[in-house]
Amino acid sequence: MSEGTVRLRLDVAYDGAAFSGWARQPGLATVQGVLEAALATVFTRWGAPPQLTVAGRTDAGVHATGQVAHLDLDASQWAALSAPKRGAGRSPLDGLVKRLNGLAGAAGDVVVTGASVAPDGFDARFSPLWRRYEYRVADADAPHDPRRRGHTLWYPGRLDPAAMERGALTLLGLHDFAAFCKPREGATTIRTLQQFRWDREPDGVLVASLQADAFCHSMVRAMVGATIAVGEGRFGAERLQELRVAGERTSAFTVAPAKGLTLTEVGYPPDDELAARADQTRARRATPTGSAPAGSAPAGSGPVSAAPAGSDTVEG
Secondary structure, three states, X not given: OXXXXXXXXXXXXXXXXXXXXXXXXXXXXXXXXXXXXXXXXXXXXXXXXXXXXXXXXXXXXXXXXXXXXXXXXXXXXXXXXXXXXXXXXXXXXXXXXXHHHHHOOOOOOEEEEEEEEOOOOOOOOOOOOEEEEEEEEEOOOOOOOHHHOOXXXXXXXXXXXHHHHHHHHOOOEEEEOHHHOOOOXXXXXXXXXXXXXXXXXXXXXXXXEEEEOOOOOOHHHHHHHHHHHHHXXXXXXXXXXXXXXXXXXXXXXXXXXXXXXXXXXXXXXXXXXXXXXXXXXXXXXXXXXXOOOOOXXXXXXXXXXXXXXXXXXXXO
16 A cells, blocks of 8 residues: 555345345446445545445345455545544544445445554455355245245255255365356355354244355355255255366256355454455465365365365356
């Protein structure tokens, strides 16, 4: 960052139904688009409007309760924001949150839940240790609550969550997840899946919890769809490991729709490790030459070959 620049962290929640994903796209409503338009209004008298860098670029229809982004303010923008305002007791950042929610959140689809001055070395995109998602499925044994229909997949039959859990366990560890990712030129499909489990909530709804260092495009929804296929008895849990090892997109299962998916949390290291983590993430990601077993050790624990940098955190 240049001299005098101040980096802010924004915590954001949104209902993705009305948006064509996070990333700004001409002529389409996106979360980044509405937030940056609001920032342009707030700082209209102070140079180029700030732009956002996000932890995970969620795809169309995907929701978030724990999204994280950062923006950089130059000296004049920071001075304008931090200048004393009417309304004793309200901090400049509280005022920014209120203005952004009044502009970007007027329809209720986007809420900035917090703003803070970021620690040195913080990068919303490159500093995370992990991202966490959940996916909700209401099968025949769960109530189909119309109030949650925009955030839950309604499945007409009965699913076997124990079988789904067994399938999920075969995917844990450091692997090439090409079979579960939409290909993107120049982007790696090497990921460390740290957690994937299915639980039935007290109300009967099945909830998948997934955590990884990063997720590639369509990865969560593809793995959810694959374990649903196991839960409905289409094939056994071991088939998921076979598909993963094969490393090719397949029609053996259906990718789950976006509406059931929510980004719930992004995990960062302690402040004094943020810069080192960002540098590590920007570095080239190690690729296993063989098939790593479930629960395998972190990258670099076995034979490796080069792969592109692993910063393409897109989910849809």
